[in-house]
Amino acid sequence: xxxxxxxxxxxxxxxxxxxxxQCAQDMNHEYMSWYRQDPGMGLRLIHYSVGAGIxxxxxxxxxxxxxxxxxxxxxxxxxxxxxxxxxxxxxxxSGFEGYTFGSGTRLTVV
Amino acid sequence: SQQGExxxxxLSIQEGENATMNCSYxxxxxxxxxxxxxxxxxxxxxxLIRSNEREKHSGRLRVTLDTSKxxxxxxxxxxxxxxxxxxxxxxxxxxxxDKIIFGKGTRLHILP
Numbered sequence: 081x082x083x084x085x086x087x088x089x090x091x092x093x094x095x096x097x098x099x100x101x102q103c104a105q106d107m108n109h110e111y112m113s114w115y116r117q118d119p120g121m122g123l124r125l126i127h128y129s130v131g132a133g134i135x136x137x138x139x140x141x142x143x144x145x146x147x148x149x150x151x152x153x154x155x156x157x158x159x160x161x162x163x164x165x166x167x168x169x170x171x172x173x174s175g176f177e178g179y180t181f182g183s184g185t186r187l188t189v190v
Numbered sequence: 191s192q193q194g195e196x197x198x199x200x201l202s203i204q205e206g207e208n209a210t211m212n213c214s215y216x217x218x219x220x221x222x223x224x225x226x227x228x229x230x231x232x233x234x235x236x237x238l239i240r241s242n243e244r245e246k247h248s249g250r251l252r253v254t255l256d257t258s259k260x261x262x263x264x265x266x267x268x269x270x271x272x273x274x275x276x277x278x279x280x281x282x283x284x285x286x287x288d289k290i291i292f293g294k295g296t297r298l299h300i301l302p
Binding site (some may be wrong): 177180 | 225
């Protein structure tokens with residue numbers, strides 16, 4: 081089992097550029113979510129989804145869009161990147177006994 | 191706003207000693223989870239304790255939950271160098287969905 085796969089692992093963007101962070105899971109989990117992690121801030125929830133076709137906002141949703149067309153995939157879109165979005169992004173899916181996290185995407189916006 | 195808060199923020203102990211971390215939260219919950227994160231890596235799920243459980247064990251880990259005090263503790267016994275990591279508690283908000291909120295974590299450093 082691959083678990084949760086995130087791509088890319090690293091990305092540098094210029095201010096104003098857009099991009100999509102990919103997340104895929106092969107565990108047939110209904111629940112998926114995106115977090116960002118900044119130094120000293122822990123993990124903050126951006127968006128989450130309780131199943132295909134259903135998404136909702138977390139703590140810090142501004143500047144990000146998500147969609148959930150399939151159970152397996154939950155992409156995160158940055159519409160117009162800003163330096164404040166420099167962070168490490170984690171995707172996770174939830175099973176009966178807890179979350180499985182991807183290995184993260186380190187994003188730098190210059 | 192963050193639901194869970196870990197205490198202490200940082201902890202250094204000698205190898206072989208026990209490490210205790212605490213987590214306090216604000217609202218009623220369905221369950222509480224503990225995660226470990228090694229530097230530069232993703233989070234790894236350690237243990238989940240449900241609101242009707244008071245204590246749970248997994249190997250060298252012992253988790254307690256006191257819903258009346260809205261607090262939990264994670265005890266790592268006989269610590270090893272490989273236990274050096276950040277530890278996070280995560281709680282739901284008593285809702286039916288799986289959304290969980292993380293605390294800021296405790297940085298644990300095991301000294302040789």
